Amino acid sequence: MTVALFAPCFVDQFRASAAIAALRVLERLGVDVEVPSGAACCGQPPANAGFEDEGAPALERFVRTFRRYDTIIVLSGSCALHVRMHAAAFGDDGAGVAARTTEYCTYLHDVIGLDRLSSLGAERNARAAVHIGCHALRGLGLASPSELQEPRYDRVRAVLSTVRGLTFADLDRPDECCGFGGSFSVDEPAVSARMGLDRLADYGKGGAELLVSTDVSCLLHLDGLARRLGVSLPVMHVAELLAGEVSA
Amino acid sequence: MRARDEMLTAVRAAKPAALPRPDLAAVSRFARAENLVAVFAESARLAGASVLLTTRGGVDAFVDSASKPNERRVSMLDVDGVHHDATADDFANTDLFVCEGVIGVAETGAVWLPLSRLRHRAALFLATNVIIVLEQSRIVNNVHDAYAAIDVAEEECGVFVAGPSKTADIEQMLVIGAHGPKALTVLLVEG
Amino acid sequence: MIVDHASAAEKFNANPERVTWHDATLWYAREKRDRAAAEVPEWETLRELASAIKEHTLSHLDEYLVMFERAAIANGAIVHWARNADEHNAIVHGILHSAGARRLVKSKSMLTEECHLNPYLEARGIDVVDTDLGERIVQLRREPPSHIVAPAIHLKREDIAETFVEHLGTEPGVHDPLVLVGAARVHLRERFLAAQAGLTGVNFAIAETGGIVVCTNEGNADLGVAVPPIHIASMGIEKLVPGPAELAVFLRLLARSGTGQRATVYTTHVHRPVRGQHFHIVLVDNGRTTQLGRTDFWRSLKCIRCGACMNTCPVYRRSGGHAYGSTVPGPIGSVLTPGIDLQKYAALPFASTLCGSCTAVCPVKIDLDAQLYRWRQVVTKAGHTGRMKRTLASVGGKLLAHPTLLAGAGRVARVVSRIFPQTLTNRFAGAWTKHREAPEPSPQSFRAWYAANRRGKK
Structure with missing residues (x-):
């Protein structure tokens, strides 16, 4: 059973601490995990911007790099969804990689389980606002989205419930998009920023002391907005909380 | 005919591969309300209607109490069938219009009124105040049951009515009484 | 006239109180929908x-x-x-x-x-x-x-x-x-x-x-x-x-x-x-038959015009219907109108974060976000995309496919400045930093950290 961890390009460059934390958590849980070199990106950013063909070489490279692993853990809901949806374009290897690719929290919840996660002994006395990236939420089904009339579940909050002392901020709109949206953030800066500011206001109203998310991309956007406003709201990936890292 | 034939030819060429007509058997297994009268009343009230439970004998007294002697009242309760001689002008200044529904739908609080129950299709909309009499035994569970119980094509036209006319077109603020009636009462009679 | 959703939306956002009101009013409709559906x-x-x-x-x-x-x-x-x-x-x-x-x-x-x-x-x-x-x-x-x-x-x-x-x-x-x-x-x-x-x-x-x-x-x-x-x-x-x-x-x-x-x-x-x-x-x-013949988009014709996708769309609520310049605005409009005039409505499939809320509220289950994604591909292939984006995508695509380029060059900012013309990066960065602080690059990339701390231990 070989497990690979993939940290997308923007995590690698802008939030290496999240990837390091993710790796340490897996190692402490006894997972034999590798981080193969060879793939920097899954090709999602250009593809979502309408340049699927330009993104294809990156996805193909991703497939070639990860085809030998039984489980491919992606540290981003958005990237994991892209691989799951589009890797099958690259033959049997691609279809296999698509099927074996999972998002980080999903792996922790479904494969590791909450009991073993509790053994990490993570602790954080704080009230957290939880932001599940939209692709993680509605694309991968990490939690039940508010639109659907189905039994409620939330794998992210379940994972976070193993962090002692952590409470959750009550939000008016628990799963509204933060406004990042990849190229949308620079195509439509006014609406993108407004969406993010509205999320921050909701977190403020809920008394959030920190923001935790499945997706570093959303966090970079929200953190950039908060810092411009002069609002102090530490942002963390789920892995960083589990690893007990002190946030930046 | 050229437009028709061209459109049909184009549709034939464009349409996706045939997909089966879904089996609607599932609708018979949908949730059923225990107390149809209570659920109907709740739905109709949500839609802005007043709902009263009474007996057949109580209808006249209620209708009398609902309009002043100098007001114009049109009642369809003692009339059979469509009267083509009626014109919209006959109803233009009606204060109260009274008619009897064919069935009611618990799920929505709507009542089915085909043309024959209205005398003129404008009657229901021109009157300021409307009273609909409905036998409690004629309430069905949901919209599926409603369409199974009526023949939509039996008459020229027919309408499901749930509550008085309303609009929320100004700032999404609900205002009762848009173009049609400003008040609607459903008298649920026993029997 | 070519629809410029982003500029129209920016104008709409010049009055933040109006945006707050518009957003809240439509969100109220979404909440009413949730309660009605839950029944x-x-x-x-x-x-x-x-x-x-x-x-x-x-x-x-x-x-x-x-x-x-x-x-x-x-x-x-x-x-x-x-x-x-x-x-x-x-x-x-x-x-x-x-x-x-x-x-x-x-x-x-x-x-x-x-x-x-x-x-x-x-x-x-x-x-x-x-x-x-x-x-x-x-x-x-x-x-x-x-x-x-x-x-x-x-x-x-x-x-x-x-x-x-x-x-x-x-x-x-x-x-x-x-x-x-x-x-x-x-x-x-x-x-x-x-x-x-x-x-x-x-x-x-x-x-x-x-x-x-x-x-x-x-x-x-x-x-x-x-x-x-x-x-x-x-x-x-x-x-x-x-x-x-x-x-x-x-x-x-x-x-x-x-x-x-x-x-x-x-x-x-x-x-x-x-x-x-x-x-x-x-x-x-x-134009409906033409849409019916499009493998990726014919399902948009299932629409019953309820408006739920508009009410739930976080972008629609904060840009207003007129920003779409089409009879039907919002997510469903953005998948219907490009099929009528691709050049004119080229911007609409991009007026979305692909959050997928529209798809989840749609009473006839139109895969709106997937269709927006597909329209984006059609728009760019037809060349209706600004030079900035095209250059970013093609150069970026090559870059992203070659991790050695990324890894060897250290900080992204330096890589980008070497590959992209300065005007493009300035415009790109300008759009980001108009409302936000730029993210701080990590002192050491994860890749570099891994090479230094884990490689060879296996």
Whole structure:
């Protein structure tokens, strides 16, 4: 059973601490995990911007790099969804990689389980606002989205419930998009920023002391907005909380 | 005919591969309300209607109490069938219009009124105040049951009515009484 | 004119209080929808059924059109076929002209908006009065609707009061909705009683029985066809459902999804003309067949125009309907209109974060976010994308495929500045930092950290 961890390009460059934390958590849980070199990106950013063909070489490279692993853990809901949806374009290897690719929290919840996660002994006395990236939420089904009339579940909050002392901020709109949206953030800066500011206001109203998310991309956007406003709201990936890292 | 034939030819060429007509058997297994009268009343009230439970004998007294002697009242309760001689002008200044529904739908609080129950299709909309009499035994569970119980094509036209006319077109603020009636009462009679 | 959603949205956001209000008002509609859907235990089953019924009907659309036509003619209706907007408008005008009718009252019909029927008829001496309150408001202001269910949702009561002072003679400074609605009622009642013809849209057409169904809350569609001797019903060919049993499925979803009501106040069925009246049905294509033939996009024709995708769309709520420059705005508009004019509407598939909320609320399960993604590919391949984006994508694509380039070069900023022309990176960075601080690059990339701390231990 070989497990690979993939940290997308923007995590690698802008939030290496999240990837390091993710790796340490897996190692402490006894997972034999590798981080193969060879793939920097899954090709999602250009593809979502309408340049699927330009993104294809990156996805193909991703497939070639990860085809030998039984489980491919992606540290981003958005990237994991892209691989799951589009890797099958690259033959049997691609279809296999698509099927074996999972998002980080999903792996922790479904494969590791909450009991073993509790053994990490993570602790954080704080009230957290939880932001599940939209692709993680509605694309991968990490939690039940508010639109659907189905039994409620939330794998992210379940994972976070193993962090002692952590409470959750009550939000008016628990799963509204933060406004990042990849190229949308620079195509439509006014609406993108407004969406993010509205999320921050909701977190403020809920008394959030920190923001935790499945997706570093959303966090970079929200953190950039908060810092411009002069609002102090530490942002963390789920892995960083589990690893007990002190946030930046 | 050229437009028709061209459109049909184009549709034939464009349409996706045939997909089966879904089996609607599932609708018979949908949730059923225990107390149809209570659920109907709740739905109709949500839609802005007043709902009263009474007996057949109580209808006249209620209708009398609902309009002043100098007001114009049109009642369809003692009339059979469509009267083509009626014109919209006959109803233009009606204060109260009274008619009897064919069935009611618990799920929505709507009542089915085909043309024959209205005398003129404008009657229901021109009157300021409307009273609909409905036998409690004629309430069905949901919209599926409603369409199974009526023949939509039996008459020229027919309408499901749930509550008085309303609009929320100004700032999404609900205002009762848009173009049609400003008040609607459903008298649920026993029997 | 090419639609520039981003610029229009930026203008809309110049008034943050108005955005707050617009967002909250539409979100309220979404919340009402949630409560209405939660009441129905079989909600998700209904969505499945509705989707499957529409897909079945569209896959047999020619047969259902013929079935509908046959039944409608047998009912005494006069059925017309229009390949495009011009033919539709000419048919409507022809009916009015030959009857000598000059005063038309119209209930809400997005199809006639799409066909620009009003200016066509007005140019030919017909007095057209939109009778849905929201439609009447925007008609008096000479604006297009900004939402398909709530056409005047971009306006506040003060705006509407001003319009009514000018056109309806209401008192200046009076903007109580109750008073304004009352004034409109009196104003439109006169128009109804004087009308010589009434035109309605069609929510559903029943193939087996040849009837049409119109859903309204105000009662304006009924008044508009009950008084005058001519009823014209204009419908897109995708409005068909097989029979009354199928109709029931959609009626349970439509009002709940759109406004959170259990049903609209009036669900009106017209099968035959009443004595002395002429009942015309105009079947309109206007690009629908072309959309039907597109493998990736034909499912957009399942739309029942409930407006739920607009209410839930975080981008629509913060950019306003007019930013879309199309008859149908919001997510569904952004998958319908590029098929009509790709160059003009090239920006619309990008006016989304692909958050997928639209797909999840859609009562007929249109895969809206997936279709937006597919349209983006079509738009860029056709070359309707700015140079900045194209360069970023092609150079970026090469870069992203080669991790050694990234890893070897250290900080992204330095890599990017080496590969992209300075003007492009400045514009890109400018768009990011207009509202946000730039992210701080990590002191050491994860890749570098891993090489230093884990490589070789395995």
